[in-house]
Amino acid sequence: MILDLIHNEVKKALTQIENTDSSKLDIVVATNNKFGDFQTNVALQHAKILRKKPLDIAQDIADRLQSSPLFSKVEIANPGFINISIDTQTINSLLTDMSSCQYNGISQTKSNETIIIDYSSPNVAKTMHVAHLRSTIIGDALKRIYKACGYNALGDNHIGDWGTQFGKILYAYKNFEHPTDIEKDSVAMLEKIYQEFTQKAEEDSTLDDYARQELVSLQKKEEPNYSLWKKFISISLKEFHRVYKRLDITFDMENGESFYNDNLQGIIDQLQSKKLCQESKGAQVVFFEDDKYPPCLVQKNDGSFLYATTDLATVFHRQNKLNANKAIYVTDNRQKLHFQQFFHISELMGKDYELEHVMFGLMKFGEGTVMSTRKGAVISLQFLLDEAEKRAFDVILDRDYSEEEKKEIARVVGIGAIKYQDLSQNPMTDITFTWEKALNLEGNSAPYLQYAYARAQSIHRKFVETFPDHDLKSSKYCIDFVDGGSSKETIEKELALHILMYGHAVHHAKNQNKPNLIADYLYQLSSKFSSFYNQVPILKEESQSKRGSLILLSDLCAKTLKDGLNLLGIETLERM
RNA sequence: GCCUGCUUAGCUCAGCUGGAUAGAGCAACUGCCUUCUAAGCAGUGGGUCAGAGGUUCGAAUCCUCUAGCGGGUACCA
Structure with a gap:
C-alpha cells in the first residue's frame, strides 16, 4: 500500500516527461537509511531512451516530486538514484489505515478465482x-x-491409494505372519510386511506374479481384496490425520x-481421438513435437494406467x-x-x-542422520515433533508456569520451530536436515518471532494495568521523526515503515510461491521490534499522547506478527 | 549420450524483474538482567559470490565456456 502510493506519485511525475516508460518503474526500500526511506532508479533506466544524463533526468523527476505532501525530502545521488523520504504524517495516516483494515493491509484480489x-x-x-x-x-x-x-x-x-504396490501388500497381508489386530500400530505393520515382501521377492520372483494376480483381483473389485484395500486406506488416513492435526494442516x-x-x-x-497418442511397443504413448520432451506413457502394454x-x-x-x-x-x-x-x-x-x-x-541428511527405509532408520514425523516439543519444554522447565501451560507452550514452540526451519528456506534449494537446526530455538527461528509477539502482548497487558484510564481507541499515531533524530526515533520510524510493508511482502510471496519471503519479512520485523523494545521503554514514556502512540505501534506490530505467522501455519502465544 | 538444477563466511542458508559498502543464523570473542520476559539487545572478527570470458553507466544476479556435485531420461510415483 505504501509502495503503491509512492509508485503512483512517481508515475505521475514521469508521465509529465515525454517519451518515458512507467511500466518498468520500480520503487524499493532504501538499502541504507542515509539514502532516505525508498529509492528508485528510473532515471538510470531512461538515460538511453531519452539520450540525456541520468542525473539530469533524476533532477527533473525529483523536482516534480518535491511538491508532493507525501514526501518530506526528495534527493538525487550519483549516478542517478532518486532517494525519497516519507513524511511522518503520511506514515501516521497509513498506520491508522492499516490498524482498521480487516485484511491488515493485504490488498484483496477482485476476481474470485x-x-x-x-x-x-x-x-x-x-x-x-x-x-x-x-x-x-x-x-x-x-x-x-x-x-x-x-x-x-x-x-x-492427492493420496497415493492406488497402484502396483497394493498387489504386493495384499499378497503379503494374506500370506505373511503379522499381528492380527490390524487396528494397532497398523501403518507400521503394513509397511513392515511390504518390506518383507520386497526382500522375499528378490529371492523368489514368482512372488511378483502372485502379487500381480492380487492386483488384478483388486482392480476387478473382487472380495476380499476390495474390502482389505479400503481398510488399508482408512487405517492410513486415520494416522495421517493424527499428524495433520498436530501440524494444524487441513x-x-x-x-x-x-x-x-x-x-x-x-x-x-x-x-x-485427437491423435495425440499412439501405440508403441504395446503401450499407449504420447510423443512430443520436435522431441521437446521424451515420450510419455499413458497406458501400459497390459492395459493398466500410469x-x-x-x-x-x-x-x-x-x-x-x-x-x-x-x-x-x-x-x-x-x-x-x-x-x-x-x-x-x-x-x-x-x-x-x-x-x-x-x-x-x-x-538431505547430514552426518549421523541416517535416512533409509530399508534399514528402518527413518525419522518419523511423529518422532520429530515429539523431540521438538521436548526440547522446547526443557527451555521453560524452571519457569513459573503450570505444568499444563508449559506443555502448551512447548507444543506451540516445538511445532512452530519445525515448520519455520523449513519454510524460512527457499523451497527450490535442497534442505539439509540436522537435529541441531531442526530443533533450534534461538536466533532466526520460530520462537524468536513468537517471543517478539509475546513480549508485545506482555507490554499491552501491563499498559492496560498501569494506565487503566487510558483510552486506546482515542490514541493516535504520532511518529514525529525528524532528520538526524535520536536512535529511539529512528528505530520507531524504521519499525513503522517495515510494518507498512506487510501487504507487499505477502503479495511478493504469493507471486513467487515462496513462503520464505514472508518468513524473511517476519524475521526482520521481529528484529526491529526487539531493537525497539530495548531502546524505547513504552511504559516509561512520560507524554501520554506519545505513550499512546507507542503502544499502538507495538500492538500493530504484534497483530502483524500474528497474522504473518498464521500464514506460515505457526501459532502464537500470549506468554512464553 | 541428451535434458536439467546447484556451487555465496568455518557450518546452514537469504539475496526480489541487474543498482550504492554482498546479508542473516549457528559457531568464536566483548559488553548488557534491582528498569515492559536475557528464547533477548549492543558490538568485534570472518568473503576472489566455484573459475574464465562477455553484455553495460553498474553483474552474486543476464549470456557463453570450464570444473565439481546432484536430479531426470518408456511401462514406478
Whole structure:
C-alpha cells in the first residue's frame, strides 16, 4: 500500500516527461537509511531512451516530486538514484489505515478465482517421515497465503491409494505372519510386511506374479481384496490425520488417485481421438513435437494406467467440476519432467486454466542422520515433533508456569520451530536436515518471532494495568521523526515503515510461491521490534499522547506478527 | 549420450524483474538482567559470490565456456 502510493506519485511525475516508460518503474526500500526511506532508479533506466544524463533526468523527476505532501525530502545521488523520504504524517495516516483494515493491509484480489493447491500426498501403507514435511508445510502455507490475498484457495490431498504396490501388500497381508489386530500400530505393520515382501521377492520372483494376480483381483473389485484395500486406506488416513492435526494442516478435499479410476479410459479415448497418442511397443504413448520432451506413457502394454493418466484425469476434473482458475502442485523437483509432460499434454487436450508446479529440493541428511527405509532408520514425523516439543519444554522447565501451560507452550514452540526451519528456506534449494537446526530455538527461528509477539502482548497487558484510564481507541499515531533524530526515533520510524510493508511482502510471496519471503519479512520485523523494545521503554514514556502512540505501534506490530505467522501455519502465544 | 538444477563466511542458508559498502543464523570473542520476559539487545572478527570470458553507466544476479556435485531420461510415483 505504501509502495503503491509512492509508485503512483512517481508515475505521475514521469508521465509529465515525454517519451518515458512507467511500466518498468520500480520503487524499493532504501538499502541504507542515509539514502532516505525508498529509492528508485528510473532515471538510470531512461538515460538511453531519452539520450540525456541520468542525473539530469533524476533532477527533473525529483523536482516534480518535491511538491508532493507525501514526501518530506526528495534527493538525487550519483549516478542517478532518486532517494525519497516519507513524511511522518503520511506514515501516521497509513498506520491508522492499516490498524482498521480487516485484511491488515493485504490488498484483496477482485476476481474470485479458485486456486487448487495440491500438496502432501502421502502413500497409503507408508509412515509419514520427515521428507513428507516439505510438501505438506509449503502447500499449506501457500493455501493460507492465497486465501489472505482474497482467493478461493482449496487444498487437495492427492493420496497415493492406488497402484502396483497394493498387489504386493495384499499378497503379503494374506500370506505373511503379522499381528492380527490390524487396528494397532497398523501403518507400521503394513509397511513392515511390504518390506518383507520386497526382500522375499528378490529371492523368489514368482512372488511378483502372485502379487500381480492380487492386483488384478483388486482392480476387478473382487472380495476380499476390495474390502482389505479400503481398510488399508482408512487405517492410513486415520494416522495421517493424527499428524495433520498436530501440524494444524487441513484439506478441502482428499481425492486420492483411485478417485479418478473411472475417468482413465476416457482420457485414453480422448487422446486417441485427437491423435495425440499412439501405440508403441504395446503401450499407449504420447510423443512430443520436435522431441521437446521424451515420450510419455499413458497406458501400459497390459492395459493398466500410469501416473500421467491419473494426473490428466485430475486436470480435467478440476476444470469441469471445480471450475479451477489455477492449480498449484507442490512436489519435489525430481518430478519436474513429468509435470512438464502432462502440463503440455493437457494443453493439447484443451485445458483452459493455469497449471503451476512449485518444486522443492530434496531433504538431505547430514552426518549421523541416517535416512533409509530399508534399514528402518527413518525419522518419523511423529518422532520429530515429539523431540521438538521436548526440547522446547526443557527451555521453560524452571519457569513459573503450570505444568499444563508449559506443555502448551512447548507444543506451540516445538511445532512452530519445525515448520519455520523449513519454510524460512527457499523451497527450490535442497534442505539439509540436522537435529541441531531442526530443533533450534534461538536466533532466526520460530520462537524468536513468537517471543517478539509475546513480549508485545506482555507490554499491552501491563499498559492496560498501569494506565487503566487510558483510552486506546482515542490514541493516535504520532511518529514525529525528524532528520538526524535520536536512535529511539529512528528505530520507531524504521519499525513503522517495515510494518507498512506487510501487504507487499505477502503479495511478493504469493507471486513467487515462496513462503520464505514472508518468513524473511517476519524475521526482520521481529528484529526491529526487539531493537525497539530495548531502546524505547513504552511504559516509561512520560507524554501520554506519545505513550499512546507507542503502544499502538507495538500492538500493530504484534497483530502483524500474528497474522504473518498464521500464514506460515505457526501459532502464537500470549506468554512464553 | 541428451535434458536439467546447484556451487555465496568455518557450518546452514537469504539475496526480489541487474543498482550504492554482498546479508542473516549457528559457531568464536566483548559488553548488557534491582528498569515492559536475557528464547533477548549492543558490538568485534570472518568473503576472489566455484573459475574464465562477455553484455553495460553498474553483474552474486543476464549470456557463453570450464570444473565439481546432484536430479531426470518408456511401462514406478
